[in-house]
Amino acid sequence: MTARSGNAPVFGWDVGGAHVKVSMTTKGALVDVAQWACPLWQGIAHLERVIEYAFERWPSAADASARHAVTMTGEMVDLFADRAEGVRTLARTLAQRLGQRTMFYGGESNWLARSACADGWRKIASANWLATAQWVATRVPHAVLVDIGSTTTDIISIIDGRVAARGTNDAQRLASSELVYQGVVRTPLCGVAQRIAFRGESTGVMNEWFATTADVYRLTGELWDAHDQHPSADNGPKTEAASRARIARMIGRDASDAKPDEWRRFAFAWRHEQLRTLEASLARVSAQHASLNAAPIVGAGCGRFLAEALARQEARGYIEFARLAGVSDTDDERAEWASTCAPSVAVALLASSPLIATTTNLERG
Numbered sequence: 001m002t003a004r005s006g007n008a009p010v011f012g013w014d015v016g017g018a019h020v021k022v023s024m025t026t027k028g029a030l031v032d033v034a035q036w037a038c039p040l041w042q043g044i045a046h047l048e049r050v051i052e053y054a055f056e057r058w059p060s061a062a063d064a065s066a067r068h069a070v071t072m073t074g075e076m077v078d079l080f081a082d083r084a085e086g087v088r089t090l091a092r093t094l095a096q097r098l099g100q101r102t103m104f105y106g107g108e109s110n111w112l113a114r115s116a117c118a119d120g121w122r123k124i125a126s127a128n129w130l131a132t133a134q135w136v137a138t139r140v141p142h143a144v145l146v147d148i149g150s151t152t153t154d155i156i157s158i159i160d161g162r163v164a165a166r167g168t169n170d171a172q173r174l175a176s177s178e179l180v181y182q183g184v185v186r187t188p189l190c191g192v193a194q195r196i197a198f199r200g201e202s203t204g205v206m207n208e209w210f211a212t213t214a215d216v217y218r219l220t221g222e223l224w225d226a227h228d229q230h231p232s233a234d235n236g237p238k239t240e241a242a243s244r245a246r247i248a249r250m251i252g253r254d255a256s257d258a259k260p261d262e263w264r265r266f267a268f269a270w271r272h273e274q275l276r277t278l279e280a281s282l283a284r285v286s287a288q289h290a291s292l293n294a295a296p297i298v299g300a301g302c303g304r305f306l307a308e309a310l311a312r313q314e315a316r317g318y319i320e321f322a323r324l325a326g327v328s329d330t331d332d333e334r335a336e337w338a339s340t341c342a343p344s345v346a347v348a349l350l351a352s353s354p355l356i357a358t359t360t361n362l363e364r365g
Contacts, residue, residue: 012348021341128343148303150185184303219267
């Protein structure tokens with residue numbers, strides 16, 4: 001059985017532990033994209049609520065004729081005893097709500113029906129990076145995909161039109177530097193650096209969840225408000241003044257100890273430290289393949305402004321994921337969301353592609 005049948009809309013779902021991203025395609029073209037906050041660790045009811053939001057936005061998503069292509073990372077949240085249970089629970093919940101034409105991405109040329117998810121959970125777990133890379137590889141033969149999200153960063157090699165990642169799961173990808181557990185919204189600042197410069201002197205950093213990277217990028221002016229969907233570290237306001245107070249706490253100070261311009265420079269110091277970490281990981285990944293030294297960076301995720309900064313630093317070309325997904329440069333908002341929600345766009349387009357779908361098996365249990 002092929003993954004393709006008819007011209008019904010295809011909805012791509014990327015079910016994470018903190019957000020759910022959904023894309024709608026019709027006849028292989030991206031029509032719409034949306035993201036909702038979903039603190040899955042607090043209960044499956046949050047996913048149920050997001051499904052309702054999706055049905056409200058796209059009534060056709062609830063039709064029996066609609067097809068749904070799913071990838072996920074949410075199986076790892078501590079709501080579940082282990083990842084296998086997470087995949088089973090998420091697959092069951094989604095298939096029950098989305099219908100029989102729901103299929104789960106299990107890697108290149110591999111889609112699984114819900115009945116095969118229990119045995120095939122390792123193929124499904126945290127494979128969203130592979131979906132994005134697989135789609136990019138159909139458009140750019142040599143590139144490095146750098147997808148910087150709210151929580152994590154994926155750095156994936158693409159060579160000769162194939163995904164050339166060393167790791168196939170999170171544990172392997174952490175070891176290979178293809179997965180970096182830093183993002184531009186939810187990462188605690190104590191996870192970015194242990195020491196940081198302030199007023200020309202190096203100082204230790206408090207190992208407390210006083211501030212997150214969202215505070216940094218609010219102050220640098222690079223975080224789009226629509227990407228700032230989770231509470232701040234202290235559940236306080238998401239204003240520049242509140243962000244200054246939170247980053248000041250990281251070094252044992254109050255916001256009143258310095259002027260706003262100093263705190264903004266301090267935010268750029270945090271940005272520098274995070275960029276340095278990502279630069280080192282990019283160098284390790286690129287060193288595995290000599291042909292990648294001059295390859296362009298394909299930027300995705302809500303933090304792709306850092307991917308673009310990496311490209312400038314290394315004199316590489318830079319390509320927005322949204323361009324590869326066929327979104328016009330003049331459609332700013334849809335391009336923003338397409339690049340931000342790259343895995344959901346990728347699974348929808350992969351499931352819609354005649355070239356890929358005609359050679360794709362749908363595994364059943």
